[in-house]
Ligand code: MD3
């Protein structure tokens with residue numbers, strides 16, 4: 001009886017955890033929509049396949065990336081930027097599926113950021129061993145909008161620092177269905193992902209997908 005009541009409350013309002021001022025973790029926020037999300041993801045990746053981008057320094061990233069929405073984030077020897085067309089195909093990035101846009105807006109709302117209207121969603125795929133070095137996200141026009149991330153598949157250790165690179169980052173385990181909203185003083189924090197541990201996820205197999213929603217333009 002009591003257990004049922006608490007399950008119902010979780011479904012309506014998932015647990016919120018403040019990681020830092022402006023950074024809110026919504027555990028399991030997208031879990032109930034994972035099937036729809038993965039179907040939408042499959043069709044967008046068929047139009048804009050995952051690929052390993054090269055950094056301006058000439059390193060090939062271990063994370064494979066694609067995008068949907070009006071703008072997509074790309075990197076090459078010339079630098080980092082947002083583009084309206086996929087450089088692989090020359091065509092516009094696939095439209096952002098409504099389920100993704102709406103989940104991102106609802107997560108932002110739950111964290112206190114009303115009116116979030118992302119125009120870019122970066123898709124990151126991690127296989128065992130893939131990692132993302134500490135960095136800031138600063139290629140967007142307006143840092144007053146938050147960034148929303150959704151994690152799917154294998155769990156990852158997320159490294160969360162401060163706007164000063166020198167500060168030692170905190171570590172958080174991000175799991176299937178978790179949403180995190182990064183706004184206000186957290187918006188320019190250094191962050192990264194530790195090398196993905198091997199494992200098997202019931203829906204995604206041996207990989208982790210992270211979606212980051214941005215107001216880029
Ligand atoms: C904190 N992605 O795509 S998501 C990225 O798990 C990126 O794939 C990671 O960092 C991933 O740029 C982390 C969490 C995240 C995203 C953006 C942030 C945390 C952030 C922007 C500012 C501060």
Ligand code: FE
Nearest residue numbers: 135136137191
């Ligand atoms: Fe980032």
